[in-house]
Amino acid sequence: MCGRLFAPRTKRQKYCSKECSKKAATARVLQAYHDSHPRPKRVCPVCGREFVNGGHHYEKYCSPECRAIGRRRKMAARLEPDAPPVVTKPRWKPKPEVEKICPVCGKTFVTTYSNKKYCSKECRDREMSRRLNEKQKRARRERHE
Structure with missing residues (x-):
């Protein structure tokens, strides 16, 4: 949280x-x-x-x-x-729709936001969790060295 x-x-x-x-x-x-x-x-x-x-x-x-x-x-x-x-x-002018590929699940999705990377909140959370785990592993390795 x-x-x-x-x-x-x-x-x-x-x-x-x-x-x-x-x-x-x-x-x-x-x-x-x-x-x-x-x-x-x-x-x-x-x-x-x-x-x-x-x-x-x-x-x-x-x-x-x-x-x-x-x-x-x-x-x-x-x-x-x-x-x-x-x-x-x-x-107001409509934003152009952009087709993107989610780096987590590989699913194709359409969005009007140019900086959107993930197809859903679940995929975003999964990626953030993966990054946090990698960061924790690196910290553990550094402590043991």
Whole structure:
């Protein structure tokens, strides 16, 4: 949880302290909740882009730019009900999708993030665990030399 190196006191010890153990348990419960309650996909009324709600269930627009455009349209409609709609384009441009290969499992995945390396959290965690084990082995070897 915290990223600190520690020497386990028992074979089953996974965390350095009770605080980290509690944080991990909380994270597992939250993850289980989010897995069983997926966020609904919505369509932005301004640009037509499909998006998943962030932290709030009531989000209507995909971005702050679209929200500003939506507000301007709403205000214009209130001031002049018979006026034509305000036509403005959002500054948002979709990110290009990049196909990558996960270095852990070898699976091909598509992402819009240029710096993403792993296909899933599990693969990322597996790689971080492997690196930590190598670091601990090197430290042990140096101590014995």
